[in-house]
Amino acid sequence: MAKKQKEAIFTPIGNDGSNNGKIEKSVDLPKPTKKSHKDLGLSDKDVVGMFEQMQLQRRFEERAMQMYQKGKFGGFLHLYIGQEAVSTGTVFALNDDDDIITAYRDHGWGLCRGISANEGMAELYGKATGCSKGKGGSMHFAKTENHFWGGYGIVGGHIPIGGGLAFANKYQDNGRIATCFFGDGAVDQGALHETLNMSQLWKLPCVYVVENNGYSMGTAAHRHTVNEIHERSKGYGMKSAVFNGMDVFTVYENMKKIAEEVRKDSMPWFVEIRTYRYRGHSMSDPQKYRTKEELEEYQKTDPIQRLKTYIIDNKVATKKKIEEIEEKIEQSVLDSIDFAEESPFPDDEALFEDMYAGEQFFHDKK
Ligand SMILES: Cc1ncc(C[n+]2csc(CCOP(=O)(O)OP(=O)(O)O)c2C)c(N)n1
Numbered sequence: 353m354a355k356k357q358k359e360a361i362f363t364p365i366g367n368d369g370s371n372n373g374k375i376e377k378s379v380d381l382p383k384p385t386k387k388s389h390k391d392l393g394l395s396d397k398d399v400v401g402m403f404e405q406m407q408l409q410r411r412f413e414e415r416a417m418q419m420y421q422k423g424k425f426g427g428f429l430h431l432y433i434g435q436e437a438v439s440t441g442t443v444f445a446l447n448d449d450d451d452i453i454t455a456y457r458d459h460g461w462g463l464c465r466g467i468s469a470n471e472g473m474a475e476l477y478g479k480a481t482g483c484s485k486g487k488g489g490s491m492h493f494a495k496t497e498n499h500f501w502g503g504y505g506i507v508g509g510h511i512p513i514g515g516g517l518a519f520a521n522k523y524q525d526n527g528r529i530a531t532c533f534f535g536d537g538a539v540d541q542g543a544l545h546e547t548l549n550m551s552q553l554w555k556l557p558c559v560y561v562v563e564n565n566g567y568s569m570g571t572a573a574h575r576h577t578v579n580e581i582h583e584r585s586k587g588y589g590m591k592s593a594v595f596n597g598m599d600v601f602t603v604y605e606n607m608k609k610i611a612e613e614v615r616k617d618s619m620p621w622f623v624e625i626r627t628y629r630y631r632g633h634s635m636s637d638p639q640k641y642r643t644k645e646e647l648e649e650y651q652k653t654d655p656i657q658r659l660k661t662y663i664i665d666n667k668v669a670t671k672k673k674i675e676e677i678e679e680k681i682e683q684s685v686l687d688s689i690d691f692a693e694e695s696p697f698p699d700d701e702a703l704f705e706d707m708y709a710g711e712q713f714f715h716d717k718k
């Protein structure tokens with residue numbers, strides 16, 4: 353009797369990256385909100401501010417990519433391009449002193465939480481004027497005084513720290529919540545599940561958010577994980593949501609509601625925000641795992657273009673005003689390159705500084 357042929361575990365991808373002629377959508381985008389900015393309680397100024405912020409993140413990274421390609425700095429460089437509505441909608445929805453922690457795709461988050469283009473670019477160049485004094489680089493942007501805790505390179509490794517931030521807020525009874533962002537590649541890491549369990553048990557005020565951008569390095573989400581990601585919450589009896597991350601109003605609307613609930617009830621949430629990264633995983637990625645057509649499909653939903661059209665069509669601001677903002681941002685990013693290039697590298701002694709938390713505490717004890 354002929355042996356039954358083994359079922360293929362993976363759908364084969366053509367060697368030319370064509371996926372055998374099929375356009376495979378790696379992430380299904382739920383429908384965006386139909387509400388206007390006024391329905392959401394946003395002023396015209398807020399909307400223009402959202403545009404400005406997303407445009408800054410985009411131009412900063414496009415220029416950073418160019419400088420990297422010119423060999424101006426090295427190391428890893430993971431770009432957030434395409435995902436800007438997630439950071440921007442969230443930061444507008446949260447209070448300024450709510451905590452944010454994320455993985456290594458962190459430039460957009462840092463800029464949104466008040467790292468200037470100068471401080472960001474200098475950090476990429478490893479200069480002492482950078483947001484992490486030039487000792488963190490691309491993956492370790494941070495601005496703790498603005499409650500942005502970085503920037504972590506180990507997939508899922510920062511998730512318990514996110515839970516810890518929420519624990520501290522609860523312990524200090526300060527009314528703040530924590531938000532912890534990570535990629536679809538982190539959803540099967542043990543650290544996530546240990547943290548979800550303890551968070552539900554201890555009623556921690558934390559929003560755990562998967563930024564599902566379709567891929568974990570070169571592996572599409574449906575090839576590395578079973579079921580719908582947001583359903584992970586069920587095992588912990590945790591409240592959850594899934595929504596579109598290519599529309600800044602949708603992110604704002606949902607994150608605002610969730611943050612209010614988390615603050616009121618002191619209970620965690622598990623959220624999946626669906627988005628898409630336009631560039632490779634990092635700078636050395638030939639992107640054989642997806643087609644040009646797939647990328648172009650998602651680019652049609654571009655969050656910045658979408659908001660720009662909304663602003664002009666609804667007369668929130670004039671086309672001229674938008675162009676002025678674009679020019680201003682372009683100039684600030686170009687200036688940041690000069691600033692980074694002219695800044696000094698950290699002194700040798702800096703190697704021994706910032707090694708331990710509470711150094712000040714130890715000094716005080718001496
Ligand atoms: C524990 C661990 N395993 C493997 C890696 C190597 N690695 C770096 S990024 C990455 C993919 C993560 O993808 P995802 O979580 O979806 O985030 P994205 O890059 O899409 O933002 C992997 C496997 C790592 N950094 N840490």
Ligand SMILES: [Mg+2]
Pocket residue numbers: 535536537563564565566567568569
């Ligand atoms: Mg991913």
